[in-house]
């Protein structure tokens with residue numbers, strides 16, 4: 001009975017979340033914002049790339065690179081330390097980790113409606129090889145990430161090395177497995193879901209066997225409902241240094257249960 005109640009609540013939360021997200025998404029497409037209206041030389045109150053960088057969705061000639069400007073990731077009241085204006089972000093993709101041999105570069109606009117995230121679809125690259133990428137906003141520079149293009153269609157592939165990850169509950173363990181993944185020469189990481197958990201932060205929890213265990217660390221805030229609360233929780237997970245290191249070649253994130261939809265009695 002308690003589980004049924006939880007399920008109903010979870011479904012209501014999910015609808016609410018989708019409604020909020022939908023409204024924000026629609027606003028983003030309606031706003032006539034151009035790069036000329038964006039801050040070209042922003043000055044931040046703190047390091048704005050604290051969530052690191054990420055890449056995914058590879059193809060033979062490119063991939064997506066991502067980051068988010070968030071100088072104060074856990075401070076919702078202060079809008080995470082960002083102005084409510086668009087901000088210009090420069091991006092670079094190179095053939096070497098020193099960025100001497102540049103393959104592509106450009107300027108993207110981080111919009112406030114999208115939480116100042118930056119999503120660049122890079123194309124025109126060579127297949128089956130590594131690239132290095134980074135972002136710059138004002139005088140601040142992101143960490144360097146490594147990405148990889150897929151082999152050309154129909155080409156012979158001698159070996160594929162991948163890792164599978166999921167259920168990375170921030171409170172129930174440290175990300176030492178991610179640290180190991182970052183040291184492996186992987187072609188991609190397949191993340192099958194539960195990238196975050198939406199519950200209220202808890203000092204203790206009950207595992208499947210019924211044992212009461214102490215959380216290794218506690219998430220900030222109550223159960224997630226608003227998009228700001230979701231962004232703060234994502235930020236909390238992504239700020240972990242071991243988590244940042246593996247924000248590399250994530251190939252496919254199927255976020256089935258991150259939307260307040262997992263109503264398991266754990």
Ligand SMILES: [Fe+2]
Nearest residue numbers: 166167193194
């Ligand atoms: Fe899970």
